[in-house]
Amino acid sequence: xxxxxxxxxxxxxxxxxxxxxxxxxxxxxxxxxxxxxxxxxxxxxxxxxxxxxxxxxxxxxxxxxxxxxxxxxxxxxxxxxxxxxxxxxxxxxxxxxxxxxxxxxxxxxxxxxxxxxxxxxxxxxxxxxxxxxxxxxxxxxxxxxxxxxxxxxxxxxxxxxxxxxxxxxxxxxxxxxxxxxxxxxxxxxxxxxxxxxxxxxxxxxxxxxxxxxxxxxxxxxxxxxxxxxxxxxxxxxxxxxxxxxxxxxxxxxxxxxxxxx
Amino acid sequence: xxxxxxxxxxxxxxxxxxxxxxxxxxxxxxxxxxxxxxxxxxxxxxxxxxxxxxxxxxxxxxxxxxxxxxxxxxxxxxxxxxxxxxxxxxxxxxxxxxxxxxxxxxxxxxxxxxxxxxxxxxxxxxxxxxxxxxxxxxxxxxxxxxxxxxxxxxxxxxxxxxxxxxxxxxxxxxxxxxxxxxxxxxxxxxxxxxxxxxxxxxxxxxxxxxxxxxxxxxxxxxxxxxxxxxxxxxxxxxxxxxxxxxxxxxxxxxxxxxxxxxxxxxxxxxxxxxxxxxxxxxxxxxxxxxxxxxxxxxxxxxxxxxxxxxxxxxxx
Ligand SMILES: Nc1ncnc2c1ncn2[C@@H]1O[C@H](COP(=O)(O)OP(=O)(O)OP(=O)(O)O)[C@@H](O)[C@H]1O
Ligand SMILES: [Mg+2]
Numbered sequence: 001x002x003x004x005x006x007x008x009x010x011x012x013x014x015x016x017x018x019x020x021x022x023x024x025x026x027x028x029x030x031x032x033x034x035x036x037x038x039x040x041x042x043x044x045x046x047x048x049x050x051x052x053x054x055x056x057x058x059x060x061x062x063x064x065x066x067x068x069x070x071x072x073x074x075x076x077x078x079x080x081x082x083x084x085x086x087x088x089x090x091x092x093x094x095x096x097x098x099x100x101x102x103x104x105x106x107x108x109x110x111x112x113x114x115x116x117x118x119x120x121x122x123x124x125x126x127x128x129x130x131x132x133x134x135x136x137x138x139x140x141x142x143x144x145x146x147x148x149x150x151x152x153x154x155x156x157x158x159x160x161x162x163x164x165x166x167x168x169x170x171x172x173x174x175x176x177x178x179x180x181x182x183x184x185x186x187x188x189x190x191x192x193x194x195x196x197x198x199x200x201x202x203x204x205x206x207x208x209x210x211x212x213x214x215x216x217x218x219x220x221x222x223x224x225x226x227x228x229x230x231x232x233x234x235x236x237x238x239x240x241x242x243x244x245x246x247x248x249x250x251x252x253x254x255x256x257x258x259x260x261x
Numbered sequence: 262x263x264x265x266x267x268x269x270x271x272x273x274x275x276x277x278x279x280x281x282x283x284x285x286x287x288x289x290x291x292x293x294x295x296x297x298x299x300x301x302x303x304x305x306x307x308x309x310x311x312x313x314x315x316x317x318x319x320x321x322x323x324x325x326x327x328x329x330x331x332x333x334x335x336x337x338x339x340x341x342x343x344x345x346x347x348x349x350x351x352x353x354x355x356x357x358x359x360x361x362x363x364x365x366x367x368x369x370x371x372x373x374x375x376x377x378x379x380x381x382x383x384x385x386x387x388x389x390x391x392x393x394x395x396x397x398x399x400x401x402x403x404x405x406x407x408x409x410x411x412x413x414x415x416x417x418x419x420x421x422x423x424x425x426x427x428x429x430x431x432x433x434x435x436x437x438x439x440x441x442x443x444x445x446x447x448x449x450x451x452x453x454x455x456x457x458x459x460x461x462x463x464x465x466x467x468x469x470x471x472x473x474x475x476x477x478x479x480x481x482x483x484x485x486x487x488x489x490x491x492x493x494x495x496x497x498x499x500x501x502x503x504x505x506x507x508x509x510x511x512x513x514x515x516x517x518x519x520x521x522x523x524x525x526x527x528x529x530x531x532x533x534x535x536x537x538x539x540x541x542x543x544x545x546x547x548x549x550x551x552x553x554x555x556x557x558x559x560x561x562x563x564x565x566x567x568x569x570x571x572x573x574x575x576x577x
């Protein structure tokens with residue numbers, strides 16, 4: 001469903017491209033993992049798929065096909081029509097990704113305000129349903145809360161609810177659990193697994209942590225300095241890493257063993 | 262509620278401190294008012310009688326308490342040079358200064374908000390030009406020079422008003438407003454430039470935050486994000502700055518009233534310092550300080566209304 005071909009992202013302020021000829025595909029209804037250390041270009045990849053890179057700061061080339069349509073050939077207006085409706089995004093820092101002065105509910109239902117006509121009552125109903133779907137206890141309370149009143153885990157669940165409220169085809173997850181502590185990480189990952197299975201939303205899961213990718217993604221790619229060094233079944237990456245960088249990543253996982261999906 | 266108590270408490274402490282310092286500076290240190298009133302040729306008997314009458318024989322703490330009480334009862338003594346109750350004197354000057362300050366503040370808000378918050382692209386070259394003009398004006402001249410310049414150009418050259426001919430209080434409200442416009446503009450111009458810069462850097466830093474990106478990921482346009490998210494955040498973060506601006510205007514007003522011969526509190530303060538009319542000076546200083554503190558308290562209040570994080574912080 002999502003096919004990225006020879007994606008290259010060049011920040012005008014940088015000498016070398018942040019993303020350099022990257023190709024991979026996310027199967028319909030599947031979860032694809034993207035692993036790599038800090039600065040390897042993971043976020044740049046996600047932002048170019050989401051259409052969130054500022055043209056003034058970076059140039060993007062290659063092809064990004066969503067169900068056969070090249071997103072890079074669309075106008076910015078056409079891309080906005082897809083954003084939130086066909087593609088949802090969840091960011092790394094849930095606390096920063098929320099407007100601190102606005103109640104959670106209004107932010108979760110913002111996508112409804114932007115796409116299609118929903119009455120205020122409909123918006124609220126859908127937002128509460130989305131919050132419940134993200135396994136938030138007491139959605140009414142969350143709906144009324146300000147971001148600073150919720151824990152990181154609850155905020156990230158709210159972000160997931162916001163991203164999925166219009167049932168997009170594709171969910172981009174840029175290090176969705178990195179800012180959370182370990183037990184909450186595990187809960188969020190199992191929530192994502194459940195939503196993938198039940199709603200059939202395809203996901204691109206980005207992480208610097210091989211274990212996170214190992215838990216959810218049947219297939220994954222390893223990224224280093226803007227290039228993919230290895231792509232394949234996650235299990236194979238763990239068991240028999242071919243590239244020296246993948247070997248290093250696998251060796252750095254405590255326990256060193258593949259214990260995922 | 263507990264926050265309100267705390268805030269009022271700190272307000273009261275600040276004002277008390279100001280009052281103590283003012284009283285100490287002018288009442289204790291400044292010598293004998295009776296001597297000043299009667300001159301050097303006065304007989305010792307008359308001096309003693311006047312001291313008794315003015316209550317100067319009481320110990321300083323007692324005099325302080327009596328004076329402090331005067332702010333509540335309205336009995337702040339009698340002006341040496343005007344032979345008029347201080348409270349009456351201040352009361353007659355206060356409206357002019359209040360109006361001047363309010364006008365200047367309003368001008369600042371009226372000009373700097375559109376200039377600072379409308380994105381460079383939208384208003385095009387015109388807004389950019391106005392912004393540059395304010396910057397040039399304020400950088401080219403310190404405020405009082407600007408005041409003198411405006412007074413000269415608008416008053417003497419263009420004859421838009423007659424410097425020094427402030428209408429008699431109460432006779433011509435429209436004329437008063439017209440006259441005050443010029444000093445108000447002189448105070449506002451440099452602060453418009455500063456406020457615009459503050460707002461623009463506020464917008465700039467908000468635009469780089471993750472929540473802007475998150476809204477864009479939902480399909481929001483730049484204008485939508487600005488309207489719905491960024492402006493509120495910038496305004497909330499600029500309230501403190503505006504409170505300080507208000508306080509600065511009160512201070513700048515003292516000088517500008519002098520430049521434009523506005524018969525307000527500031528001018529009274531300066532002339533009273535020159536004639537060593539201490540009852541007036543003391544009370545005027547405390548009144549101006551009260552005002553500055555009030556601006557700070559108002560800013561805090563608005564801040565709390567605008568930002569739920571602050572409300573939570575103080576509840577704890
Ligand atoms: N706005 C920008 N301007 C210039 N260079 C940038 C910008 N954003 C990112 N870069 C550079 O692009 C490269 C890739 O950054 P990116 O954020 O995609 O990495 P990442 O893999 O997501 O890392 P992290 O784990 O830290 O999130 C880095 O070298 C970074 O310095
Ligand atoms: Mg990143």
